[in-house]
Amino acid sequence: MSELHKFLFDGLPVRGMLVRLTGSWQEILKRRQAAGGYPVEVMHLLGEMTAAGALMQSNIKFNGSLTLQIFGDGPVKLAVAEVQPDLSLRATATVTGSVDAGSSLSQLVNVNNQGRCAITLDPKDKLPGQQSYQGVVPLFGDRREKIENLGEVLEHYMLQSEQLDTKLILAADGQVAAGLLIQRLPVKGQGNLEGRGRTDRDANEDQIGLNEDYNRIAILAATLKREELLGLDADTILRRLFWEEQVTRFEPVKPSFSCSCSRDRVGNMLRSLGTAEIESIIEERGKVAVGCEFCGAQYDFDPVDAAQIFLSQSSQQPPTPTVQ
Template identity: 65%
Template sequence: MSELHKFLFEGLPVRGMIVRLTESWQEVLARRASNSDTGAYPQPLADLLGEMTAAATLMQANIKFNGSLILQIFGDGPVKVAVAEVKPDLSLRATAKAIGEIAADAKLSDMINAHGKGRCAITLDPKDKLPGQQPYQGVVPLIDEKGRKLERMSDILQHYMLQSEQLDTTLVLAANDKIAAGLLIQRLPVKGEANLEGTAEGGRDQVQQDQIGHNEDYNRISILASSLTREELLTLDVDTILRRLFWEETVRRFEPQTGMLGPHFACTCGRARVESMIRGLGRDEADSIISERGNIEVGCDFCGKQYHFDAVDAAQIFTAPGDQMPGSAVVQ
C-alpha cells in the first residue's frame, strides 16, 4: 500500500518525509503499458517519471497547498515532456512523451537535456482561483550555477529549491517497475511560525545559522540522509530506514498517511473537460475533423481513457441550451 510518513527532529529546525508509492505507481505504469498507441515506457524514462512522481508527492505534502502541484520537465532530447501532478488529497497522476529511441543505459541528460536547453517547472494551480488569478510557476534550467548538466532528478529539485525558494533541501529518489520512493529533509527557518520549540536563542549566531548552508544541525542530518542508497530506499521499510540513518537523533514521527488519506492514483479527466477543449477549437475546426475522420477521438495521456464524439455530439457542444431541438440534451 502506498504510504507517506512525516517526522521532525526534536529541538532542531529540521523536518522530513518518506513516501513509498506501490500500487499507485504500478497503476500509472499499467495504464501506459495497456495503451496500444504508446506501449510501456522505456525503463530509464519510467524510472525518471517515478522519481518525479515521488518528489511531487513529497512537495505537495510539504507545503499543504490547496490546489494542484504540477512538476514538469521540458526536454530537448528524445523526452519532450514529463509531468507529475498531485492534488491536495494526494491523488496523483503522471505521464511523459518521448520521440525517438531511448537507450537502455540512457542518463537523465541524454533523455531531457541533450543540448543544455532542458527546463524544470513547478506550477502551483489554486483550486479556487480568484478572478484574474494565475497559477504560480517557477522555472529553472537543468544546469548548476557553473553551467554543468545536472544528472539526477534529486539534484535538479534541490537546485530548484535553492534558486526559487531559498530553502536548504535534501532529496533522495529512486524508482523501478514496482515502487517509486523518496526521502525529503528540509531546514525550517529558525525564526517565524515554523520555528520548532527548543531552537537556538536569538542573536547574531542565530542569524548565521539560519542562512542557507550554514545550519550545522541541518547539514549533519543532510549528510546522513544522502548516505541512503537507491537499493535501500527501494527495499527497506520506513522503520528500518529511519533507524539506520538517524539512530543518534530524537525523531518525532506522525501517523502515516495510507489508503485514500495517502498517495493514490486518480485522474481528473472527464467528458465535460474534453467538450470544453473541443469548444475551444471552434466549430469550424471540429466540423473539419469530423468531415475528415468521421468523428473526434480524444485520449487522456494520464489514464488512457478514450472519448469519442460523432457529428451529433459535436453539434450539441456548440448548441446553446435555448437552441436545442426538442428531446435533445447537451452532454455533461
C-alpha cells in the same frame, strides 16, 4: 500500499518526509501498457518525478494542484507529474525518439542544454484575476555543466523559491517510486537565536550550530542507497539512517492514483477549437477521438455528439437584450 510519512527531529530545525508509492505507481504504469509502456530509463525518471511531486505537495500549505514538468530537446519531449492536495496523483511522459539503454537525464531531455524543469501551483478556488504560479529552473548548473540527478535540480529550485536548504533522494523501478526529503526549517523569532544580554557573536554561534545539525542529518540521508529506498519499508529506513536522533513521527497519509479527465472537460477543449476545426476532423475521420495521456481513457464524439457540444454552448449564453 502507498504511504507518505512526515517526521521532525526533536529540538532541531529540521523536518523530513519519506514517500513510497506502490499501488498508485503501478496503476500509472498499468494505464500506459496499452500504448506499449515506457522505456526503462523513462519509467525511472517519471517515477522519480511522481515521488518528488508527492513530497513537494506535502511540503507546502496550498489548496490546489502541484504540477512538476520536465521538457527539453531529447527523445523525451515532456514528462509530467500532477499531485492534488489530497495526494491523488497522475503522471505521463511523451517519448518522440529512441531511448538508448542507460540514457542519463541530460540524454533524455537536455541534449543541447535546452532542458527545463517547471513547477506550477494552480489554486483550486482562484480569486478574480488570480493566476497560477510557475517557477522554472534549468537542467544545468551555474557553470553550464549538465545536472544528471533530478533530486539536485529540485534542491536548487527549493533553495531559490523557499530559501531553505533541502536534501532529496529519489528512486523508482517497475514496482516502487520512492523519495526521502530532508529540509532545514526557518528559525522564527529572535528568541530562538538571541535573548536579553546575548551578543551578535552568541547568535552567530547558534546559527552555525543549527546549520551543522542540518548538515549532519543531510549527510546521513545521502548515505541511503537506491536499493534500500526501493526495497525497505519506512520504519526500517528511518531506523537505519537516524537511530541516534530523536524523531517525532506523524500518522502516515496514503497517496492514490486518480485522473481528473472527463467527457465534459474534453468537450470544453473541443469547443475551444471552434466549429470549423471540429467539422474538418469529422469530415476526414468520421468522428473526433481524444485519448487521455494520463489514464488511457478514450473519448469519441460522432457528428451528433460534436454538434451537441456547440448547441449546449449557445443555450448557456444569455439572451441578447432588446430595446423596448
